[in-house]
Amino acid sequence: MLILASGSPRRKEMFDRLRLSYRVVTSGADETVEEPLAPAELVKTLAARKAGAAAPFSREEDVIVAADTVVAMKNKIYGKPKDAAEAHAMLAAFSGRTHQVYTGFAIRRAMKCHTESVVTQVTFRPLTDREIDRYIEEEKPFDKAGAYGIQEGAGIFVLSIEGSFDNVVGLPLTQLELALKREFSLSLFDFEAVGKRF
Numbered sequence: 001m002l003i004l005a006s007g008s009p010r011r012k013e014m015f016d017r018l019r020l021s022y023r024v025v026t027s028g029a030d031e032t033v034e035e036p037l038a039p040a041e042l043v044k045t046l047a048a049r050k051a052g053a054a055a056p057f058s059r060e061e062d063v064i065v066a067a068d069t070v071v072a073m074k075n076k077i078y079g080k081p082k083d084a085a086e087a088h089a090m091l092a093a094f095s096g097r098t099h100q101v102y103t104g105f106a107i108r109r110a111m112k113c114h115t116e117s118v119v120t121q122v123t124f125r126p127l128t129d130r131e132i133d134r135y136i137e138e139e140k141p142f143d144k145a146g147a148y149g150i151q152e153g154a155g156i157f158v159l160s161i162e163g164s165f166d167n168v169v170g171l172p173l174t175q176l177e178l179a180l181k182r183e184f185s186l187s188l189f190d191f192e193a194v195g196k197r198f
Contacts (some may be wrong), residue, residue, distance in 0.1 A: 002191035005054035010170045013058070018173070021193040027053030038119040039072040039165070043104025048115050049104040063092070063186065071146030073099035078146045087136050087147035087188035088129075091157075094146070096126040101146070101168045105176055107184065111160050114183045116122040118172040120163030127157060 002022040015022050023170055033042060050066035058064055071078040073093065080086035103150045104117040135154060141147045148154035150161075150168045164172045173188075180186045 001059070001062045002188075003058050003062050003136050004066045004067075005050045005064050010069075011067060012147070014166065014169065014173060018188060020188060020191045022181055022191060025054040025064075027051075027057075027059045029053035031068075034158060039070055039077055039102040040101070040104070040119065042077065043068045043070055043102045044106070044115040044117050045104070047051050047104040047106035048108075048113055051108040051113060055108060057149045060110045062109070063180075063184070063191075065105065065171075065176065066108070067100065067103055067105040067171050069103040069145045071099055071101050073097065081142055081147045083142070084136050087141060089126060090147040091124075091132045091135070092129070093147075094127075094157075094193050095123060095132075098123040099146070103167045103172055104168060105171065105179075107176070107179060109184055112184075114179060116175060116179055118164055118167045118175050120161055120165070120167045122161050122168060123159045124157045125159040131157075168182055 002020060004011060004022050004024050005024040005027050012024060027050050031046055037045060044069035047066045051064045054064050078090050081090055097123055101120045101122055102117055106113055106115045139153050141149060149163060150158060164174065166173045177188050180188060
């Protein structure tokens, strides 16, 4: 059984898009980190923690996938905004500039846990305050790192990306598939829902 240790609707949509058979386990893992970590290490640490928290709800043969995403720019990490003012400040900071989206993922099976992080460079065009406020009012991006979803209305803000688009959404599927094959001799399509693909 494939287990997605995440309550993120975006990650669920990605597995659904591949027509996989899986179960969602929201682990409720503690996401506080005492020591300062670089973004790549932070997302790997939190992904591994989420996978470990889901382990008691799995069987030994199950494969657990967990992930964590943050946005960073000039060594500052941008998580999920707590309110509209913080969301506005984040998007204004990204206006006309390039930032980085880091997603760390963990694959856990039995006692083995493999983690990786992937980074994508995202450049926003210049934004007006009115555009930012309208986006926040309509999309309410308070559950998204960096206060935006590239697959939603914020796609119109993006001038260019360098790297994985899926990574910005919240799970780099290509890198996940490669890691499954290399580290566990498995594929996502080993968990294909019977009769669901064309």
